Amino acid sequence: MQAHDKKISSVVHFIGVGAMGGPMAQRLHEGGHVVRVFDSNPQRVEAFSAQHGKQTELSLEQLGSDADYVVMILPNSGVVEEVLFGQNGLVSRLKKNAMIIDMTSGQPNMTLSMGQRLEALNILFIDAPVSGAVPRAQNGTLTIMTGGEAASVERAEPLLSLMGIVTRTGPLGSGHAMKALNNLVSCAGYLIGIEALIIGSKFGLDPTVMVDVLNSSTGMNNSTQKKFKQYVLSRKFDSGFPLHMMVKDIAIAMGLARNLGVPAPFGNLCLDLWSGAKGVLGPNVDHTEVARLSEQLAGWQIPKSNS
Incomplete structure (x- = not known):
């Protein structure tokens, strides 16, 4: 045409x-x-x-x-x-x-x-x-x-x-509420997955194999599929979405919970950890770099994958 x-x-x-x-x-x-x-x-x-x-x-x-x-x-x-x-x-x-x-x-x-x-x-x-x-x-x-x-x-x-x-x-307003809640779930899944990779790799498991197993099992989520190998195991941390924007979305979700009187202890812990990462790593780093804070807390770095 x-x-x-x-x-x-x-x-x-x-x-x-x-x-x-x-x-x-x-x-x-x-x-x-x-x-x-x-x-x-x-x-x-x-x-x-x-x-x-x-x-x-x-x-x-x-x-x-x-x-x-x-x-x-x-x-x-x-x-x-x-x-x-x-x-x-x-x-x-x-x-x-x-x-x-x-x-x-x-x-x-x-x-x-x-x-x-x-x-x-x-x-x-x-x-x-x-x-x-x-x-x-x-x-x-x-x-x-x-x-x-x-x-x-x-x-x-x-x-x-x-x-x-x-x-x-x-x-x-429902679109904005859903977006914030989606990112809350995404951020929680990312953090728990990173902790599993730290525990497993320190035990001796190959993190690449771990991600493959997670992706064929019930532990699968967006982060295991689209972030861990691509940005964490590669150590590139370059997804293109800054940390401060992710923290903003989690804060919106927690504000919504607070305004509605809904207890959300896991969500508040998630916000605390992501906000802490922003303070330690800086607001403009890629959001996948939150893995570095978990590594610092554990005193262990997830081994880099060459695949």
């Missing part, structure tokens, strides 16, 4: 074109939408426009002005709130029937609060955080957890489906 034959279905302003947002915006562009991007890091915008044309660049003053959809994937809900309602916030420029899609790993309570403010302005709003690493953002197979009014989610689904597989989680 020639470029001029491409069907243009909507104008999308995409805010946040980092490691995940960049490929997600590209999926929308390749899907036939007019995509214009903004990021607080101008180099990211320049990189996108170098590939897709200068017309894809968006200035701060233009945010929301002619958009059918505004898609945001930002560091946290506080930044989302500032972009929407802060000085020169984009809500003042949105046209009638525009929709805001928040794909940030956000705080459910803040999402609900912003939703109330947007509803009063007759602006449609859904939350649609994602799970999956950069390769899944590139090939459009992310898991997208989507919360909001059924009619709004249905309207956004063709757009979202270009970026991944949409799961409707319920009312507004």
Whole structure:
């Protein structure tokens, strides 16, 4: 199909074109939408426009002005709130029937609060955080957890489906709650798996064999399948997702438990360990480096695998 034959279905302003947002915006562009991007890091915008044309660049003053959809994937809900309602916030420029899609790993309570403010302005709003690493953002197979009014989610689904597989989680805020709880489970599985590798390798078990057994047995989880050999046994620790962002997600999950009055002792221990790792190792290291803290506590390093 020639470029001029491409069907243009909507104008999308995409805010946040980092490691995940960049490929997600590209999926929308390749899907036939007019995509214009903004990021607080101008180099990211320049990189996108170098590939897709200068017309894809968006200035701060233009945010929301002619958009059918505004898609945001930002560091946290506080930044989302500032972009929407802060000085020169984009809500003042949105046209009638525009929709805001928040794909940030956000705080459910803040999402609900912003939703109330947007509803009063007759602006449609859904939350649609994602799970999956950069390769899944590139090939459009992310898991997208989507919360909001059924009619709004249905309207956004063709757009979202270009970026991944949409799961409707319920009312507004439910997507953000599910994302945080998913990462809580992921982080707990990672830590217990690392401890097992330390114990087993100190006993004399080959950690590569251990991972193979876990992956063919009931101990299998995402970390045993997609992280241990790739980032821990290789000692590369380069998955591309920083530690501070994972700690943020666990904290959101534990905040949700606290607000609901749900005791979560294992979850709180998980948060303590990941937060401690951030303090010891630094916030910007790869999240898989949490294994180093467990190794330091044990006084034992999991042997490197050459396979």
